[in-house]
Amino acid sequence: MIGVKHVVRTALAAALGMGLGLSAAYAETKIGIAQFGKHPQLDETVTAFKAELVKLGIADAVFDELQVNFDATLIPQMVTKLASANPKLILAVTTPVAQGARQIVGNTGTPVVFAAVTDPVVAKLTPSWEAGDKNMTGASDLQDVNSVVKFIKQLLPDAKRLAYLYNPGEDNDVAVLKLIKEAAAAQGLTVVEVGLDNTNDIPMRVSSLAGKADVIYVPASNLVQPAVPAVAAAALSINIPIVNASAQAVRDGLVAAAFEVSYTKVGQNAAKLAAEIIAGKSVATLAPIKPSYADHTALINEKVLEKAGHKAPDSFKDCGCFVK
Template structure:
């Protein structure tokens, strides 16, 4: 048996359905899709992405309400990056955040839709990486927030933490362009700071303990943001501990996890993501990447972390000027 509705009720129902469909369409249209292409799952990179999202939220891009994030990573496999980007592009994003140098480089090559603006983060030197023409301008495709280190600021901080220091040791991979560039900049900063730098090249992790041992007499060891050096820090510490030499790291991760690093000083990952978001907001408004400058970390972006237990084990005290810094991991 069929139940017939009055003609007036049918008209009202049709109107309500139309209004609901219109509102739903408007809601879908208001939601912006933003892609996030990451090299792989890692706590530091996750904090960069969190900083990006937090800054976007402040600007009204609320996850699940006004913005939909499409995330994909290559599990640290360079050959999978094109596939990662293709998955994101298929969702028709309004913008793509690329995290790390390899992903940023691949995005310029592989994202053929030039209407999709690209913004990078966690790229040490975008000029040397061929992403942008100079530090004052993005390219016609991409702009972003660099993670380049201000070595003048680092060594100024080091002299405050280690006030008696006259020299420091550093390892680097001579076969890595970024490492060589870092050493050149660090050498200039060391001369300005009045510190002697003992730099030693290392080709593989196997050589790390022996090469570290050649730095006997240095007042501290500075671990640059090198893949080889950072992954070898437990081996470095096995030697520097015997020499009562503290490690100052350009990365924060290891100092949070254990009792290897004495001090870490570097731009926070969250700030790097936040500054990438500020550039992304300009791109979403239609500003061209080439009209924006690359963001370089400022002193306010740097985060200091100090392991008091490690310093005590090495027979060192925390300078009085740091006692109230709220920068201790234990």
């Protein structure tokens, strides 16, 4: 079922706050927001997107928000409904939603700004990292994979085998796999691939890593991230520490560490592109934005790390990145 539409009207409040007349208050900029489902990282992206637009001067924005509870079969219906309101643009959150939006509104003239898409080139959303498509560009959540692997090796210097959990059917996950292999080789790590096409297989697949992997990396996968509790339970039973793409699981005491992209920054990057489109700039001239190293943060849970039989090296002593 498509989630309830939330229409956020900021125009009147903004106009009254600036002492403008009512005629200005109703000069709305309609923006549709298509979200795959409710999830902390995706919610953070959308919240930051809306807040940043206001900071950039789009104070008359009206947001129509829909989500489909991660049911991909409902994406066409969601996008069609948002497009029927003739918005100035649509924010498409995650790769499946962006791909659905491209199919439905890609040639209608309605611009689409994607967010939380790992590799828009692999997903065939943009022709390259240097330019947008005719009606689509956006903000990637592509992690600096070299930095992720360096962090893993620094945290677990004796590790030799890195297990990577992913969905072979999701372009994002496959794109990261290629990058992980390249970065791991540079750090003397062998990658152990663990493909998952449904969450029911997780306990068995993770348990099968006993004696085959020294650390598990869980990417920002739409399939695997919601199942992190199951991944964590299975990994703990065989004493393999997890480094996750999301820090929330570290705070929740589920995994040992995380090196993550700031989804606030992803939302802000998407808003910057949206503001330029609203100002009249050609979408095709706007290159998709990828996070820089500075847009990442590390977090370590010492208790969980110790349960897996490891201690944080002294090099992390003054990092300020431990869960309190």
